[in-house]
Amino acid sequence: MLTETNTKLLQRRLDDAERKIRVLEDMIENSSRELYIANQDLKHKNKDLEQIIYVVSHDLQEPLTTLYAFLGRLAEKHHQELSSQGQEYLDYANISAERMKALIKGLLDHSRIGAKRIVETIDFNQVVKDVMLDLDSIIQESKVKITIENLPKLQAYSIESRLLFQNLIHNAIKFAKPGHIPIIRIGAEEMQTHVSFYVEDEGIGIEEDHHEKVFKIFQQLSRKPGGVGIGLAHCKKIALMHEGDLWIDNTYTEGCRFCFTFSKGL
Amino acid sequence: MKGMIFILVQDFIKETFGDEIYYEIMDRSKLQTKDPFVYPGTYPDEDLIEMVVKAAEVLKISVDDALLAFGAYFIGAMHPRHPEFFDKFDHPKDFLKSVDGVIHMEVRKLMKDTLLPSFKHHEPNENTLVLSYHSERKLHMLAHGILNGVAEQYKQHPFTIDRSKPYEKDGKEFVDFTLVFES
Numbered sequence: 001m002l003t004e005t006n007t008k009l010l011q012r013r014l015d016d017a018e019r020k021i022r023v024l025e026d027m028i029e030n031s032s033r034e035l036y037i038a039n040q041d042l043k044h045k046n047k048d049l050e051q052i053i054y055v056v057s058h059d060l061q062e063p064l065t066t067l068y069a070f071l072g073r074l075a076e077k078h079h080q081e082l083s084s085q086g087q088e089y090l091d092y093a094n095i096s097a098e099r100m101k102a103l104i105k106g107l108l109d110h111s112r113i114g115a116k117r118i119v120e121t122i123d124f125n126q127v128v129k130d131v132m133l134d135l136d137s138i139i140q141e142s143k144v145k146i147t148i149e150n151l152p153k154l155q156a157y158s159i160e161s162r163l164l165f166q167n168l169i170h171n172a173i174k175f176a177k178p179g180h181i182p183i184i185r186i187g188a189e190e191m192q193t194h195v196s197f198y199v200e201d202e203g204i205g206i207e208e209d210h211h212e213k214v215f216k217i218f219q220q221l222s223r224k225p226g227g228v229g230i231g232l233a234h235c236k237k238i239a240l241m242h243e244g245d246l247w248i249d250n251t252y253t254e255g256c257r258f259c260f261t262f263s264k265g266l
Numbered sequence: 267m268k269g270m271i272f273i274l275v276q277d278f279i280k281e282t283f284g285d286e287i288y289y290e291i292m293d294r295s296k297l298q299t300k301d302p303f304v305y306p307g308t309y310p311d312e313d314l315i316e317m318v319v320k321a322a323e324v325l326k327i328s329v330d331d332a333l334l335a336f337g338a339y340f341i342g343a344m345h346p347r348h349p350e351f352f353d354k355f356d357h358p359k360d361f362l363k364s365v366d367g368v369i370h371m372e373v374r375k376l377m378k379d380t381l382l383p384s385f386k387h388h389e390p391n392e393n394t395l396v397l398s399y400h401s402e403r404k405l406h407m408l409a410h411g412i413l414n415g416v417a418e419q420y421k422q423h424p425f426t427i428d429r430s431k432p433y434e435k436d437g438k439e440f441v442d443f444t445l446v447f448e449s
């Protein structure tokens with residue numbers, strides 16, 4: 001039975017709870033506002049950064065082109081006059097200029113990812129087939145075995161999706177175990193809000209310490225010819241623009257398994 | 267001080283002595299804060315002290331004993347809320363060594379406007395851990411209560427707690443807790 005005191009105490013508890021709810025509601029509202037402002041601020045800063053990357057890489061191209069032209073002329077017209085050491089220096093200068101060109105191109109490509117956002121319904125089986133055509137010569141040469149399992153149709157950005165698969169497949173071939181035929185398995189699983197893809201290989205793998213680092217711009221773990229270490233940074237950006245993420249599965253030990261998610265609600 | 271601590275003090279009183287005593291204590295407390303305390307809020311330290319002083323008055327115990335009792339309750343209440351801190355360590359010595367560098371560090375990330383105490387530690391020998399407590403709030407009795415609570419949580423590794431008198435070093439006040447472990 002409820003005594004009078006008990007009823008009073010209960011009433012007080014209820015009042016307390018109601019007042020608490022009101023205070024908490026205010027707090028939530030304030031926090032949401034703060035979050036919104038911080039988010040807008042971040043978006044602006046991100047835009048600024050992209051702009052800087054674009055401008056810098058774009059403007060660096062011009063002096064680089066001039067440098068190239070003069071290096072070329074030097075090699076062409078004054079080759080005879082150069083000592084063997086002079087010629088060696090010229091070779092080094094050329095190699096560095098090449099590398100700089102590749103770095104700048106990498107930056108420009110990176111800043112262009114997501115510049116044009118057109119969502120289309122994409123059949124990912126087709127995406128991978130197209131990529132395999134693009135990579136035909138490397139595929140033939142390496143004799144890679146690629147298996148593809150039930151890839152979905154999904155609303156996504158087509159050029160970027162292709163670039164993502166191209167980078168991951170190319171990497172898997174590039175980092176195969178020496179003397180082994182590369183093996184790649186590609187598949188996907190539908191989750192509630194996202195589709196989760198994987199691209200796994202039986203290659204040399206990536207040490208766990210480097211699982212985060214490889215997604216940063218110009219982080220190269222090994223100096224394999226032909227790369228500057230930006231491919232995976234591109235991939236990360238592409239996963240993020242699909243409201244998903246990209247990471248290396250640290251439970252997989254046969255080689256390397258990249259997992260990435262794309263939102264189903266683009 | 268964070269609302270979490272205020273709420274835990276209130277929960278402690280309610281659970282141990284019932285609503286009637288709880289409201290008696292709250293009615294006697296002259297608080298600067300007019301709204302009810304909520305978990306993520308930050309409130310004047312004086313309000314906490316006022317609540318503890320009035321609780322001690324109503325319960326006819328000393329303020330030190332009130333802080334000691336609450337400290338022990340605090341750790342018991344933290345265990346189900348933050349099992350990750352406890353699960354990581356099998357031994358209370360390792361748990362306590364992580365207070366500054368892990369536990370309170372995480373608290374700092376999760377909550378804003380915290381002012382956490384510091385617990386420097388050293389181990390004069392294998393069975394002994396000395397924790398030097400410093401805080402502007404000078405709540406070493408609360409710290410002692412918390413250590414009692416830790417002992418309660420890690421019953422399988424009993425230890426004794428010896429509390430030094432407050433002393434000054436480099437213009438700051440410290441209290442040393444010397445813990446001797448049986449194993």
Ligand code: HEM
Nearest residue numbers: 267268344351365369373380381382383401403405409412
């Ligand atoms: C187990 C998880 C723990 C959590 C989540 C936690 C969290 C907190 C929080 C939120 C405060 C309030 C800080 C503020 O309002 O600015 C606090 C204060 C305090 N904590 Fe912890 N704590 C934990 C464990 C410990 C342990 C093991 C000790 C002691 C060895 C300890 C000693 C203290 C003391 C003495 C204070 C009072 C503030 C002061 O002295 O200035 N805490 N803690």
